[in-house]
Amino acid sequence: MSAPVVLSEAEVKEVSASPAPTSWKITTASLSKDLWLEWRSKDAINSMIFFALLVVVIFSFSFDPTAEESRQIVGGLIWVSFLFAAIVALNQTWAREIRNQVLDAYRVSPAPPNALFLSKALGNFLFVTVLEAVMAPLFMIFYNLKVLGPAYLLLLIAALGTWALVVNGTFFAAISLRTRSREVMLPLILFPISIPALLAMVEATKIVLTGESAAKFWIVLLAVYDLVFTVVCLTLFETVLNAE
Amino acid sequence: MKSPVLIAVVVVVLALLAFGLYQALVVAPTEQTMGDVQRIFYYHVPSAWTAFLLFFINLIASIWYLIGRSGDADALAVASAEVGVVFCTVVLITGPIWARPVWGIWWTWDVRLTSTLVLWLIYVSYLMLRRFSTGGQTPLLAAVLAVFGFAVVPFVYLSIRFFRTQHPQPVIGGGGSLDPAMWHAVLWNWLAFLAFAGLLCWLRYNLERKQRGIEETLALEALI
Numbered sequence: 001m002s003a004p005v006v007l008s009e010a011e012v013k014e015v016s017a018s019p020a021p022t023s024w025k026i027t028t029a030s031l032s033k034d035l036w037l038e039w040r041s042k043d044a045i046n047s048m049i050f051f052a053l054l055v056v057v058i059f060s061f062s063f064d065p066t067a068e069e070s071r072q073i074v075g076g077l078i079w080v081s082f083l084f085a086a087i088v089a090l091n092q093t094w095a096r097e098i099r100n101q102v103l104d105a106y107r108v109s110p111a112p113p114n115a116l117f118l119s120k121a122l123g124n125f126l127f128v129t130v131l132e133a134v135m136a137p138l139f140m141i142f143y144n145l146k147v148l149g150p151a152y153l154l155l156l157i158a159a160l161g162t163w164a165l166v167v168n169g170t171f172f173a174a175i176s177l178r179t180r181s182r183e184v185m186l187p188l189i190l191f192p193i194s195i196p197a198l199l200a201m202v203e204a205t206k207i208v209l210t211g212e213s214a215a216k217f218w219i220v221l222l223a224v225y226d227l228v229f230t231v232v233c234l235t236l237f238e239t240v241l242n243a244e
Numbered sequence: 245m246k247s248p249v250l251i252a253v254v255v256v257v258l259a260l261l262a263f264g265l266y267q268a269l270v271v272a273p274t275e276q277t278m279g280d281v282q283r284i285f286y287y288h289v290p291s292a293w294t295a296f297l298l299f300f301i302n303l304i305a306s307i308w309y310l311i312g313r314s315g316d317a318d319a320l321a322v323a324s325a326e327v328g329v330v331f332c333t334v335v336l337i338t339g340p341i342w343a344r345p346v347w348g349i350w351w352t353w354d355v356r357l358t359s360t361l362v363l364w365l366i367y368v369s370y371l372m373l374r375r376f377s378t379g380g381q382t383p384l385l386a387a388v389l390a391v392f393g394f395a396v397v398p399f400v401y402l403s404i405r406f407f408r409t410q411h412p413q414p415v416i417g418g419g420g421s422l423d424p425a426m427w428h429a430v431l432w433n434w435l436a437f438l439a440f441a442g443l444l445c446w447l448r449y450n451l452e453r454k455q456r457g458i459e460e461t462l463a464l465e466a467l468i
Contacts, residue, residue: 168392175385179376188372192365193392196399199407217406225399232395236388239310243381 023115030119037096038127044089048131051088055081056135060142070143075205078139079198082132083165087190089127090169091183093120098177103241113238121170121233128162148211157208157215160222161201167226168193171233174240197225253446257439264429264436272429281345285426288338290434291331292360294441298328299367301445306390309383315456318383321390322374323448325367327441332364358404359397366393 021029038044059077063069097103106116136158139145147154169190176185204218268286275282305321308314339357340350351357370393374386 175373175377175388178378178381178385179373180378181376185373185376189369189389192362192369193396195362195365196396196403199403203407221399221403221406228395228399229392232392236391239384240388243384 021111023112026111026115027119027122030116031122034096034119034123035126038123044092044127045130048085048088048127049134052081052085052131052135053138055084056138056142065143070145071148071209072206074139074143074145075202075209077143078136078205079161079201082128082135082162083191083194083198085131086124086128086162086165086169087187089124089131090166090173090190091186093124093170093173094177107241113241114234116241117170117174117233117237121167124166124170125162128166129158132158132162145209147209149208149215151208153208153215153219154205156219157201157204157222160219160226161197161204163226164197164201164222164229165194167230167233171237171240174237178243197222200225253443257436257443260432260436260439264433267429267432272426273423275426278346281342284338284342286429286433288335288342289430290437291334291338293434294437295328295331295335296363297438298324298331298441298445299363302328302367303390303394306387309387310391315383316453318387319449319452319456320445321383321387322452323445325370325374325390326448327444329364329367329371330444331437331441332360332367335360336364353404353407355401355405359401362400362404363393363397366396 056077059081063073063077065073094103097106106113169186172190172193173186176182176189179185200218200222204215204222207213207215207218264286268283272283272286274280301324302321305317305324308317309321339360343352344350370386370389373389374382377385
């Protein structure tokens, strides 16, 4: 036990005079905490990668495609496996904050709720991006892929698509936190809302892989989807966080 | 519950449904190429319009709940979502029954069919969330999900439209014109279906409010 800290009058003045941390500072603090915890445990990333690997192997047994066919179907396979694997990370988003009533502490603190939401969404975005960086080369190998269109577009599609899944996923994880059998609930409410985004990712990826036409429509659709749902999430998150 | 008003309303709704059936099966002319199969149209289309209207009412009720936290708004949201899902299911069942003899296929990933299916999925997930959420947060979480469900509709429509540009010509608004006698039958049936849906919603709404009243009383008694 350490002795209680007694602040001198000058120190009290200094603390109360220091400006409140900005919203962005809170976001980065919470994000770096999550990243540290993940770095130490590697729970989410390991289970996601192994899960995605299993899906890839099972898909390749089930379809056994030629190189030509794989260009047509792999856009679907790759995104479906990322979506399933992302659920693993998304489900763990808030679980950590339930223990020791961290979420309640956050609720009574003056910190803006959206700062917390952004940190969680950015954290999930990073986890899923790492997953994609590891798994994409494996897909290339297993399915004998050669990109026929402009490959740099795949990076843009991956970033926009990942954000589309993760921003709604983080939000719905906060909703499903308050349900029975919450791990089952998340995909049930997330998948229907994600259908157009998934369709856009799959089609854009297919177009780039086959090099047949321009993927512009799908990329714009994804960008607008991201924008709209980021705004909706940020508008409603405070309501959900404070739900009694 | 067996008030004279309710009995009168039920009688009127039944009369309207019977009149609609008569219009659809007897009065409306037989379609030239499709024959009598086309008569399913008089149920298919009014059900779709009714379902979309109910989903819209659900959105309004959800926003009303988010703003005012009124229990009545939530009761209306439950009633409209449940009845809407029923009517949407009718659309999704009558559609393939009609499509099979006319198009030769049960299902196609056409923009209308797919959008309706996705809408149905969203509202089923909405009802699942209501069923699974615990405690007093259900109305709030459900209202939030309803807003998401509405925000995604334009994306669903756009993405599927671009995904499947080749779709069979729809009967209404696809360039063809509808015989006035057919319009007559559709509109009568729509009126009948609206009245029927309204009646169901009203009953469900009252049931929900009564149930809440009972729960509140029980909770109060437990406190005392």
